[in-house]
Amino acid sequence: MGWWLYLTLVVAAAHAQETCLSVNENPYLLFGSKTAYLFANNNVPVNRIHDVPGCQPIAFWLAYRHGASNPTESEIPELKKLSDFKNNILNNYRSGNFRNTNQRICASDVNLISQWEWNSRINSTFAGNLTSEGYMTTQQQAQSWKQRYPGLLTDNPHDYLIKYVDDEISGSTFRAFTEGIFRTQAENYDFPKEMNEKKLKPYKSCEKWKNEVEDNNDTLTQKRIFQSKQEFREMITNVSLRLGFNYDIHPTLVYNMYQMCRYNKAWDISSVSPWCSVFTREDLKRYEYAEDLETFYKYGYASDLSPKVGCSMLNDMVAFLTKHAEHEQPQQPKAQIQLTDSEMLLMLLRTMGTNQDPAPLTGDNYHTNTAQNRKWSTSLLAPYNANFAAVLYKCTSNGNFQIKDRYQVLFLHNEKPVVLEGCRVGLCDWSLVIQRFGELANKCDLQFCNGAKSVQSWGIVALVTLVLLKVAL
Numbered sequence: 178m179g180w181w182l183y184l185t186l187v188v189a190a191a192h193a194q195e196t197c198l199s200v201n202e203n204p205y206l207l208f209g210s211k212t213a214y215l216f217a218n219n220n221v222p223v224n225r226i227h228d229v230p231g232c233q234p235i236a237f238w239l240a241y242r243h244g245a246s247n248p249t250e251s252e253i254p255e256l257k258k259l260s261d262f263k264n265n266i267l268n269n270y271r272s273g274n275f276r277n278t279n280q281r282i283c284a285s286d287v288n289l290i291s292q293w294e295w296n297s298r299i300n301s302t303f304a305g306n307l308t309s310e311g312y313m314t315t316q317q318q319a320q321s322w323k324q325r326y327p328g329l330l331t332d333n334p335h336d337y338l339i340k341y342v343d344d345e346i347s348g349s350t351f352r353a354f355t356e357g358i359f360r361t362q363a364e365n366y367d368f369p370k371e372m373n374e375k376k377l378k379p380y381k382s383c384e385k386w387k388n389e390v391e392d393n394n395d396t397l398t399q400k401r402i403f404q405s406k407q408e409f410r411e412m413i414t415n416v417s418l419r420l421g422f423n424y425d426i427h428p429t430l431v432y433n434m435y436q437m438c439r440y441n442k443a444w445d446i447s448s449v450s451p452w453c454s455v456f457t458r459e460d461l462k463r464y465e466y467a468e469d470l471e472t473f474y475k476y477g478y479a480s481d482l483s484p485k486v487g488c489s490m491l492n493d494m495v496a497f498l499t500k501h502a503e504h505e506q507p508q509q510p511k512a513q514i515q516l517t518d519s520e521m522l523l524m525l526l527r528t529m530g531t532n533q534d535p536a537p538l539t540g541d542n543y544h545t546n547t548a549q550n551r552k553w554s555t556s557l558l559a560p561y562n563a564n565f566a567a568v569l570y571k572c573t574s575n576g577n578f579q580i581k582d583r584y585q586v587l588f589l590h591n592e593k594p595v596v597l598e599g600c601r602v603g604l605c606d607w608s609l610v611i612q613r614f615g616e617l618a619n620k621c622d623l624q625f626c627n628g629a630k631s632v633q634s635w636g637i638v639a640l641v642t643l644v645l646l647k648v649a650l
């Protein structure tokens with residue numbers, strides 16, 4: 178810390194108005210898709226056992242999102258810009274550049290920023306990979322699933338089928354997950370596995386979805402509207418003032434600070450991030466909403482294509498459960514695990530119709546009840562290590578008077594029972610599962626992805642048929 182900073186600290190101490198955001202005892206920790214699992218899920222008792230009286234768990238299906246990751250190749254240069262920007266902040270502080278002293282950053286927060294440095298180990302080699310925090314959380318979760326279902330999640334690798342994609346983060350997640358289940362034995366086992374990106378992340382190869390949703394400029398209209406509104410622009414102004422800028426700094430820079438803040442809190446949940454101390458709770462909630470507007474229009478209820486893509490997960494789940502529910506003899510594998518991503522998890526929830534709000538989220542309803550109490554919350558639905566499980570139970574007749582069907586399915590989203598109409602705290606009769614999801618799952622057909630082409634070819638078929646008919650006549 179330079180002498181000047183020491184001097185300004187002494188001077189600053191005279192200002193009673195300062196608030197230190199880094200010492201907040203109740204910081205806001207919901208950061209959309211980059212939220213640590215623990216922050217999103219802090220009231221789930223560890224190793225809670227879902228005992229269903231009179232029933233035995235016989236099959237386990239799980240969709241699992243990877244843990245905390247490193248920035249991607251394209252994010253790294255943006256985040257690196259904070260090294261230079263940090264010096265601007267320190268300069269402002271040194272020259273007492275505060276138009277509004279009520280909003281100035283406090284001395285100890287500046288001090289934190291002054292000590293921050295870009296971690297040079299985060300380079301393109303490690304871009305997008307799982308972090309050690311993400312690795313450990315994955316191991317721990319796999320282990321705790323196993324402890325909860327000991328008869329089902331056994332030590333026999335052939336009881337499992339693990340599906341994942343052939344990339345670095347999925348490969349690391351696979352290793353962490355299997356180590357969680359088999360400890361050091363994992364290395365010696367040859368697990369039944371399947372690598373198929375087309376099935377696990379179909380949106381990546383779905384032309385129609387890409388054209389109409391991902392690459393469609395209109396998809397982000399509501400997010401852009403929100404970001405152009407007073408409630409968002411005011412946040413940019415406040416952050417700028419707090420850091421001693423007498424003008425609004427570029428939104429991209431503010432976003433880079435937000436990114437660094439949420440990455441820091443995912444990589445190390447117990448440390449204070451210098452970049453989080455730049456934001457108030459209200460500021461962070463605005464970024465959270467902006468991302469929810471993006472996921473809602475890309476993967477959620479605002480897009481008719483989400484369930485047409487998301488049904489592929491449901492199809493996998495229902496097919497797996499059906500195999501077990503319709504055979505008297507035990508079937509293999511007993512556990513099927515898909516290592517996937519937040520996009521597919523959100524689309525699965527959308528397909529199943531959970532977490533739907535009474536009105537759509539829009540760029541200008543931030544202050545409404547719908548938006549403030551929204552069920553479509555990316556932080557809570559798809560944080561790092563997010564998971565969605567469907568556990569099939571086989572029940573003995575008269576074993577449990579509340580239960581109608583012999584087979585029951587318990588749905589758990591991030592380890593909590595899913596609220597589904599007609600079910601009891603996440604536990605549903607098999608007949609209800611089939612009635613509600615059977616058709617959705619069975620009719621799932623990714624052929625629509627090449628929709629534009631097939632319409633064209635139908636046109637050609639029609640034309641040829643007409644010509645042939647004419648000739649025949």
Ligand SMILES: *[C@@H]1O[C@H](CO)[C@@H](O)[C@H](O)[C@H]1NC(C)=O
Nearest residue numbers: 296297298299300301302303
């Ligand atoms: C990234 O950093 C590691 C260790 O710090 C180094 O071994 C590696 O060569 C670097 N990769 C690139 C692409 O610079």
Ligand SMILES: *[C@@H]1O[C@H](CO)[C@@H](O)[C@H](O)[C@H]1NC(C)=O
Nearest residue numbers: 302303306307308309312349
């Ligand atoms: C990716 O992360 C995993 C787990 O942290 C690690 O074992 C692996 O070596 C990493 N890959 C690279 C290229 O650094």
Ligand SMILES: *[C@@H]1O[C@H](CO)[C@@H](O)[C@H](O)[C@H]1NC(C)=O
Nearest residue numbers: 392393394395396397398401
């Ligand atoms: C998307 O739309 C916005 C607002 O209408 C416009 O400013 C922007 O240039 C468009 N981007 C592209 C790639 O068309």
Ligand SMILES: *[C@@H]1O[C@H](CO)[C@@H](O)[C@H](O)[C@H]1NC(C)=O
Nearest residue numbers: 280408411412415457459460
């Ligand atoms: C910005 O600061 C003003 C003045 O302190 C405050 O009234 C307003 O709520 C702040 N806005 C946000 C988004 O925090």
